[in-house]
Amino acid sequence: xxxxxxIEHLLRGADLRVTRxxxxxxxxxxxxxxxxxxxxIRVVREDLGEVSHQAVYDVxxxxxxxxxxxxxxxSGSASRYEARVGDNHHHLVCRSCGAxxxxxxxxxxxxxxxxxxxxxxxxxxxxxIYWALCPECSAREPAPSGSPRHQ
Amino acid sequence: xxxxxxIEHLLRGADLRVTRxxxxxxxxxxxxxxxxxxxxIRVVREDLGEVSHQAVYDVxxxxxxxxxxxxxxxSGSASRYEARVGDNHHHLVCRSCGAxxxxxxxxxxxxxxxxxxxxxxxxxxxxxIYWALCPECSAREPAPSGSPRHQ
DNA sequence: CGCTGATCTTGACTCGTTCCAGAAAAGTGC
DNA sequence: GCACTTTTCTGGAACGAGTCAAGATCAGCG
Numbered sequence: 001x002x003x004x005x006x007i008e009h010l011l012r013g014a015d016l017r018v019t020r021x022x023x024x025x026x027x028x029x030x031x032x033x034x035x036x037x038x039x040x041i042r043v044v045r046e047d048l049g050e051v052s053h054q055a056v057y058d059v060x061x062x063x064x065x066x067x068x069x070x071x072x073x074x075s076g077s078a079s080r081y082e083a084r085v086g087d088n089h090h091h092l093v094c095r096s097c098g099a100x101x102x103x104x105x106x107x108x109x110x111x112x113x114x115x116x117x118x119x120x121x122x123x124x125x126x127x128x129i130y131w132a133l134c135p136e137c138s139a140r141e142p143a144p145s146g147s148p149r150h151q
Numbered sequence: 152x153x154x155x156x157x158i159e160h161l162l163r164g165a166d167l168r169v170t171r172x173x174x175x176x177x178x179x180x181x182x183x184x185x186x187x188x189x190x191x192i193r194v195v196r197e198d199l200g201e202v203s204h205q206a207v208y209d210v211x212x213x214x215x216x217x218x219x220x221x222x223x224x225x226s227g228s229a230s231r232y233e234a235r236v237g238d239n240h241h242h243l244v245c246r247s248c249g250a251x252x253x254x255x256x257x258x259x260x261x262x263x264x265x266x267x268x269x270x271x272x273x274x275x276x277x278x279x280i281y282w283a284l285c286p287e288c289s290a291r292e293p294a295p296s297g298s299p300r301h302q
Numbered sequence: 303c304g305c306t307g308a309t310c311t312t313g314a315c316t317c318g319t320t321c322c323a324g325a326a327a328a329g330t331g332c
Numbered sequence: 333g334c335a336c337t338t339t340t341c342t343g344g345a346a347c348g349a350g351t352c353a354a355g356a357t358c359a360g361c362g
Binding site for chain 2: 349
């Protein structure tokens with residue numbers, strides 16, 4: 001939970017101008033990991049009053065390409081963002097309700113970053129998604145028989 | 152490359168009615184691994200003449216939930232489908248051109264299907280994507296400086 | 303052959319996201 | 333503080349991927 005000043009430093013460190021929308025968005029992403037764009041817009045507006053959705057999209061793009069946030073797009077749901085970057089952790093995603101949890105890399109420090117054969121590709125990231133049913137959902141619909149609906 | 156009859160058997164084996172669109176779609180997925188929905192529609196139409204996009208979407212959904220094809224959705228690109236199912240292999244995806252290659256699981260037979268801590272989630276699949284630059288693209292734009300555009 | 307429910311067609315529609323352009327506002331370096 | 337540049341705002345409009353709904357058609361069964 002970085003303070004407003006921490007966030008300011010983060011922005012400056014990434015050569016980004018410090019603006020109120022940026023501080024608010026980055027703060028929102030820190031406070032609500034895995035939030036989708038819509039929730040972020042809502043949180044930011046609670047904080048600042050009216051902010052155009054356009055601005056939020058712009059800011060999220062800027063932060064993403066500066067590497068301050070990471071964008072994740074699990075199948076069939078809108079983009080989500082998280083501020084935990086740099087460490088390479090993975091995600092548990094519930095097929096039913098879409099809940100997302102962080103998990104540390106199963107294999108080790110420099111984890112799964114190496115496919116068995118790289119075919120000449122220059123790999124820079126390994127993204128792992130564990131598809132699952134979260135405890136609540138597996139209680140509700142015990143056997144994910146047939147086809148799990150994860151739209 | 153299964154023949155039309157093979158495909159028919161596959162469909163029947165999965166308790167699916169054998170219709171011309173289904174045969175064509177399943178054939179197309181076999182012939183064009185990692186094709187997106189649009190390309191599949193195009194291929195199917197070359198084969199059968201007019202087919203509604205709706206039908207193709209329906210068929211792909213049916214095939215996916217029957218387990219005859221697998222749906223993959225790398226962040227920021229449309230759904231793609233492949234007919235190689237059952238073995239759990241992973242994908243190399245080029246950030247620049249979107250090319251996809253199969254790679255076998257790096258870790259072993261029952262591979263990455265276990266996060267370090269599962270938080271009570273019932274994991275049924277681990278999806279691994281290696282983000283990379285393919286040989287052609289890394290020749291073209293040597294240093295992927297700044298933010299790779301992979302929209 | 304004829305029924306029946308599964309499948310396909312048609313066309314409109316939602317959703318999340320991006321693009322546009324000009325004007326206003328705000329951050330930064332001097 | 334000022335000028336310069338970037339960012340944001342307004343309010344569109346446009347986009348692609350995917351979905352919905354109603355009716356027509358077809359596969360598979362007896």
